[in-house]
Amino acid sequence: MMASAVAACGLLLSFLLLTLLRPRLPAPWRWHWRGLAMHAGLWCLAYGVLLLLLGRPWFSLGLALAFVMLLVQVSNAKHLALREAFVFQDFEYFTDAIRHPRLYIPFLGWGKFAAIVVVVSAALLAGLWLEPLAAERFAAAGAGWPAIILALLGASLLFVGHGKVEPSFDPAADLARWGFFACLWFYGVAERRPLVSSKERAAAPYLASGGDLLVVQSESFFDPRPLYDGIRRDVLATFDGISQQAMHSGPLSVPAWGANTVRSEFAFLSGLPASALGVHRFNPYRGALASDIQTLAQQARAAGYRTVCVHPYPASFYRRDRVFPHFGFDQFIDIAAFADAPRCGPFVADTALAERVKGLFAQAGQPLFVFVITMENHGPLHLEKCTAADVAALYEPAPPSGCEDLTVYLRHLRNADRMAGELQAFLAARGKPARFCWYGDHVPIMAGVYRQLGEPAGDTAYFIWDTQAEGAPQRTRRALHELADALVS
Structure with a gap:
């Protein structure tokens, strides 16, 4: 009886913890009944399994609630930085955060992360020390009986609530309809569907000509000058100049905000919009190996390109x-090739990356398609320091207090601008046909700056420049999934 009472208490507390989610969820009685059934089923199943394994009712309760609280805090941090709630596909980031802590933990906050570690560790020690292990916890007559009943009840509720649900894959709308636990479940189940497409790539007359291709996906690249009039116009002087000469240039609609670079990579390479991907829009690479997606790289290789x-x-x-x-792709050149390359901040400098790319084209013996994914401007920006010299070089007048992240960002953006100029000059001097495409994958994470200066629309910018282009440049708004076809048409 005690275990059942503790489980019921925990279920109520789990609903209470979800009130801390931001943005707020509707009250549970406003959810679809399947969402309530899934929430209760997942709680009972998880608690029943923990109770069976640990044999300590209160300790099991504490662990289950701590996990719910962790998900709430992570979801809130993600929403603050990326305007999107935590979804099932984000569970992968827990292991990524262990392998690459600098990319993730600062957005949660080192203080909050340390507090979570301390509280969880204390709860583990207290639970193991203060609550005695139940006798015969695996026996039906002991603690095992209520644990098994709870697990079976949870599984039954999951079976009833699961149904044939078709989420919209708009996290805000689905959370409001189904609740947090049910959305995690439904998105996880939906991922079992393969990532497939019947889309045939458009004809690519440029590839038939054998001209080289260089594509740079520039980390967090966008034009921030509309945010604040005091940003010096020459921060993107080279990009502006190339855009004025380019075949195509303009604003670019991208499927990511602040992070999730792979969404933009996949949109460019596959030519598929997020609406065609179902749940795979959140991380297309999780299901990519089982896909039959046709990419620009496959198309180029079939045309004789390296x-x-x-x-x-x-x-x-x-x-x-x-x-x-x-x-x-025939070859992937990663960080191992940049062991001695100069850094700007914690990452390889864009100018060093440009030198590597120029070397590839200088040595090419066949038509070459090079796809570059830069890193210099990757956040967290607030871990870097800006100086008075940076402010003087980047603004006139200086921005209001609280815009330090913007100053760091502009310092790196100026280097990206320099990289674009170096690559364009190199391709122009070679005297060989080549096309050069540059675009930003998403806007940067600068929540404090956006509170001060206003939030951008989320568009980035692009150009497609050709060494032999004739005719008037076209300034055209595009979606990222349309860009590769424009590049090779």
Whole structure:
């Protein structure tokens, strides 16, 4: 009886903890009944399994509630930085945070992370020390009986609540309809569907010509000058100049905000909009190896090109070491090739990356497609320091207090602008046909700056420049999934 009472108490507390989610969820009685059934079922199943394994009712309660609280805090941190709640596909980031802590934990907050570690550790020690182990916890006559009943009840509720649910995959709408636990479940089940597409790639007359291709996905690249009039116009002087000469340029609608670079990578390479991906829109690479997606790299390789990806970060991140060969890349050059390269901040400098790319084209013996994913401007920006010299060089007049992240960002953005100029000048001097595409994957995470200066729309910017282009440049708004077809048409 005690275990059942503790489980009921925990269920109520789990609903209470979800009131801390931001933005707030509707009250549970406003959820679809399936959402309530899934929430109660997941709680009973999880608590029943913990109770069976641990034999301590209160300790099991504490662990289950601590996990719920962890998910709430992580979801709130993600929403603050990325305007999106935690979804099932984000569970992968827990292991990524262990392997790459600097990329993730600062957005939760080192203080909050330390507090979570202390509280969880204290709860574990207190639970093991203060609550005695139940006798015969695996026996039906002992603690095992209520645990088994709770687990079976939870499984029954999951069976009843599961049904044939078709989420919208708009997290805000689905959370409001189903609740947090049910959304995690439904998104997890939906991921079992394969990532497939019947889309045939459009004809690519440029590839038939054998001209080289260089594509740079510039980390967090966008034009921040509309945010604040005091940003010096020459921060993007080179980008502006190339855009005025380019075949195509303009604002770019991208499927990511602040992070989730792979969403933008996949949109460019596959030519597929997020609406065609179902649940795979959140991380297309999780299901990519079982997909039949046709990519620009496959198309280029079939036309006789050597295809190379250059990304100065571990190739295993986001499974790129396995996904990119599947997408048609002959070679992946990762951080191992940049051991002695200069850094700007914690990451390989964009100018060092430009030198590596120029070397690839200088040595090419066949048409070459190089896809570059930069890292220099990757956050967290607030871990870097800005100086009075930076402010003087980047603004006139200086911005209001609280814009330090913007100053750090602009310092890196100026280097990205320099990289674009170096690559354009190199391609122009070679005297060989080449096209050069540059775009930003998403806007940067600068929550404090956006509170001060206003939030951008989320568009980035792009250009497609051709060494032999004739005719008037076209300024055209595009969606990222349309960009590759424009590049090779």
